[in-house]
Amino acid sequence: MSAANRAIVAELYTWRFLKWVVAICVAIVAVFPIWWMVNVVFADPGVPVSINPRLYPTSLGSGLSKIQTILTETAYLRAYFVTIAYALLTILGMLLIGSMAAFEFALFDFPGKRILFGLVMLSLMVPTVVTIIPTYLLVADLGWLNTMQGLVVPGLASAFGLFLLVQFMRTLPREMIEAARLDGASHFKIYWYIALPLSRNAMVTLAILTFMKTWGNFAWPLIVAPKPEIYTVGQVVGLFNAPFSHQTVDVVMTANLLAVLPPLLFFLIFQRKIVEGIAMSGSKG
Amino acid sequence: MAELEIKSVSKSFGSVEVLRDINLKIASGEFVVFVGPSGCGKSTLLRTITGLEIETSGDISIDGKRVNDVDPARRGTAMVFQSYALYPHMTVAENMGFGLKMAGEPKAIIREKVSQAAAILRLEKLLDRRPAQLSGGQKQRVAIGRAIVRNPKVFLFDEPLSNLDAELRVNMRAELIDLHRRLGATMIYVTHDQVEAMTLADRIVVLNGGIVQQFGRPLDLYDDPDNRFVAGFIGSPKMNFLDAVVLETGPGHVTLGKLGGSDRSLRLAFDGFDPSIKEVVVGIRPEHARLGESGPDTVPVSVGFAEELGDVTYLHGKTPGRSPMIIRSDKGRFSGQIDCNVAFDPAGVRLFDADGRRLRADGN
Ligand SMILES: Nc1ncnc2c1ncn2[C@@H]1O[C@H](COP(=O)(O)OP(=O)(O)OP(=O)(O)O)[C@@H](O)[C@H]1O
Ligand SMILES: [Mg+2]
Numbered sequence: 001m002s003a004a005n006r007a008i009v010a011e012l013y014t015w016r017f018l019k020w021v022v023a024i025c026v027a028i029v030a031v032f033p034i035w036w037m038v039n040v041v042f043a044d045p046g047v048p049v050s051i052n053p054r055l056y057p058t059s060l061g062s063g064l065s066k067i068q069t070i071l072t073e074t075a076y077l078r079a080y081f082v083t084i085a086y087a088l089l090t091i092l093g094m095l096l097i098g099s100m101a102a103f104e105f106a107l108f109d110f111p112g113k114r115i116l117f118g119l120v121m122l123s124l125m126v127p128t129v130v131t132i133i134p135t136y137l138l139v140a141d142l143g144w145l146n147t148m149q150g151l152v153v154p155g156l157a158s159a160f161g162l163f164l165l166v167q168f169m170r171t172l173p174r175e176m177i178e179a180a181r182l183d184g185a186s187h188f189k190i191y192w193y194i195a196l197p198l199s200r201n202a203m204v205t206l207a208i209l210t211f212m213k214t215w216g217n218f219a220w221p222l223i224v225a226p227k228p229e230i231y232t233v234g235q236v237v238g239l240f241n242a243p244f245s246h247q248t249v250d251v252v253m254t255a256n257l258l259a260v261l262p263p264l265l266f267f268l269i270f271q272r273k274i275v276e277g278i279a280m281s282g283s284k285g
Numbered sequence: 286m287a288e289l290e291i292k293s294v295s296k297s298f299g300s301v302e303v304l305r306d307i308n309l310k311i312a313s314g315e316f317v318v319f320v321g322p323s324g325c326g327k328s329t330l331l332r333t334i335t336g337l338e339i340e341t342s343g344d345i346s347i348d349g350k351r352v353n354d355v356d357p358a359r360r361g362t363a364m365v366f367q368s369y370a371l372y373p374h375m376t377v378a379e380n381m382g383f384g385l386k387m388a389g390e391p392k393a394i395i396r397e398k399v400s401q402a403a404a405i406l407r408l409e410k411l412l413d414r415r416p417a418q419l420s421g422g423q424k425q426r427v428a429i430g431r432a433i434v435r436n437p438k439v440f441l442f443d444e445p446l447s448n449l450d451a452e453l454r455v456n457m458r459a460e461l462i463d464l465h466r467r468l469g470a471t472m473i474y475v476t477h478d479q480v481e482a483m484t485l486a487d488r489i490v491v492l493n494g495g496i497v498q499q500f501g502r503p504l505d506l507y508d509d510p511d512n513r514f515v516a517g518f519i520g521s522p523k524m525n526f527l528d529a530v531v532l533e534t535g536p537g538h539v540t541l542g543k544l545g546g547s548d549r550s551l552r553l554a555f556d557g558f559d560p561s562i563k564e565v566v567v568g569i570r571p572e573h574a575r576l577g578e579s580g581p582d583t584v585p586v587s588v589g590f591a592e593e594l595g596d597v598t599y600l601h602g603k604t605p606g607r608s609p610m611i612i613r614s615d616k617g618r619f620s621g622q623i624d625c626n627v628a629f630d631p632a633g634v635r636l637f638d639a640d641g642r643r644l645r646a647d648g649n
Contacts, residue, residue, distance in 0.1 A: 173368060173370060175366045175367075175368050175370040176368075176370045176371075176372065178337050178364075178366075178370070179364070179366060179370040179371075179372075179431075180372070180383070181337070181357055181358065182335060182337070182357050182358055182362075182363065182364055182384075183358065183383050183384035183387055183431075183435070184358035184359075184384055184387040184388050185358075185383075185387045186387075189387060193383075194372060197374045198372075198373065198374055
């Protein structure tokens with residue numbers, strides 16, 4: 001190996017080393033709060049971590065008992081179910097409506113198509129804060145305050161979801177759709193048997209992004225469903241976190257930990273899909 | 286099996302007229318090839334027959350029944366696309382059975398028909414594969430199988446072999462001919478490759494600019510073209526075209542001068558030549574042009590290069606008027622640039638008027 005080559009190799013290693021250092025630093029910054037949460041929850045009772053700082057949990061039992069207390073003695077479990085229903089219904093509805101609309105927009109021509117699509121895309125540029133009050137008024141008019149449909153329905157027509165699915169379905173070859181038509185498939189059957197299964201990847205991506213978004217949605221449930229029976233996890237955690245809550249810090253942390261658990265699991269399972277999805281949509285949902 | 290009749294069909298996209306007054310009558314069991322240059326409307330005509338495009342005017346009938354208003358799936362046509370258009374998420378068997386499934390046939394019948402078609406196309410071992418796991422030729426056979434399963438009256442193929450390599454293409458052609466013989470079905474086949482057209486067709490439709498130029502048996506088109514376009518399109522290498530002027534006409538003959546810009550003339554037997562025509566185009570195929578001694582009825586040609594293919598040799602040259610000229614001269618060996626004289630076999634000469642229309646002698 002010549003000296004020049006050696007210098008290049010050394011440089012490569014240095015680069016790689018630096019990259020790793022940076023990546024590890026970022027990872028520590030990102031993981032630390034979650035780890036701290038675990039740390040606080042699974043600490044011996046009566047020995048607050050803040051007074052006695054350390055980086056490892058000390059008592060599994062006390063953490064579990066806190067979790068049990070929260071699940072049994074507060075409305076947390078119900079909020080869990082509400083939020084799961086909220087997320088699942090939103091995902092299902094959005095996929096159904098979005099894929100049907102995308103099917104028409106992507107594969108067929110109809111009068112006014114461009115203008116309609118343009119309008120929908122325009123709505124992507126309007127921030128949520130602007131629409132949240134009119135939407136609230138509309139939902140209130142419908143008498144849907146404090147109902148599941150009030151939570152779910154306004155979130156179904158997703159311009160972003162439509163955009164994602166249209167972009168994907170546009171890549172389906174026209175001749176394949178025509179072949180299906182010649183095979184005697186009706187309009188709906190082409191959608192059902194051809195377009196839908198072939199859009200699976202895009203739909204999974206959209207489902208994942210939607211899950212993350214609905215699970216973490218705070219503002220909308222807060223204003224549209226203020227009744228405790230239909231609190232979402234976000235709202236319940238909000239109560240724990242409130243300045244005048246009577247809970248000690250470890251209980252608050254337990255509530256927070258329970259709230260991040262589902263998206264965290266979700267993320268670990270679908271990690272690759274999520275990264276793909278974000279790359280595909282060029283957005284973080 | 287069914288006959289297909291196309292009556293004054295026209296098709297426009299917006300203001301662009303793509304098909305103009307197409308009239309064709311295709312007999313039951315015939316293998317007809319549509320051929321023509323890219324963009325001449327072959328695919329559009331095929332798609333109009335199957336109903337994927339709606340004709341601007343005219344009628345299409347299958348077995349004497351007008352099908353203009355019949356849904357594409359119920360016309361009794363099946364189409365094989367150039368891109369195969371297989372459903373990537375279904376197995377070969379599901380691809381082939383999809384049409385039957387849509388028609389609500391019971392599973393057992395679908396399975397039986399699919400395996401019959403698979404046997405015809407030697408696809409039995411591939412039935413559980415997905416399209417991504419197939420080679421180009423296999424995909425094409427699946428696409429054909431999908432058509433066979435539907436038992437159509439008319440098969441429509443849109444350049445089905447153009448994505449295959451040359452050798453596979455030759456094999457698939459032979460298979461198609463075999464398939465046609467076994468099924469006895471009416472088949473319409475689109476290609477822009479005139480050699481493919483000549484090999485496959487019972488009859489050929491030559492299209493150009495959305496107009497049927499000629500409809501006939503391959504050798505009729507070759508020997509007796511209706512116009513200069515057909516004469517030039519059919520045959521490889523192409524027919525030579527030389528400008529000429531009419532020197533004099535008389536009973537039973539015509540004498541042409543300034544052949545290809547030279548000072549030579551040519552006297553042809555020709556009954557009833559229209560004396561008002563002053564300029565013509567002489568068409569002569571390479572095999573009807575021979576190297577000869579210099580004489581009054583030969584044309585001097587300067588040969589630029591020779592294409593020695595083994596069984597045949599083609600000399601590529603130019604006449605004094607710079608018209609390209611290809612001469613077939615087997616067995617001779619050539620090198621470098623040569624000047625020679627070319628004699629025309631009178632029986633091989635075809636005359637066209639300045640607009641490219643064929644000039645035929647009376648009684649022909
Ligand atoms: N949907 C359409 N809208 C507008 N013009 C079209 C449409 N489809 C085809 N054309 C035009 O019609 C003409 C004929 O097209 P067609 O596809 O029938 O040609 P083709 O003979 O099949 O050519 P190729 O050999 O390249 O496949 C072309 O000029 C094409 O641009
Ligand atoms: Mg075409």
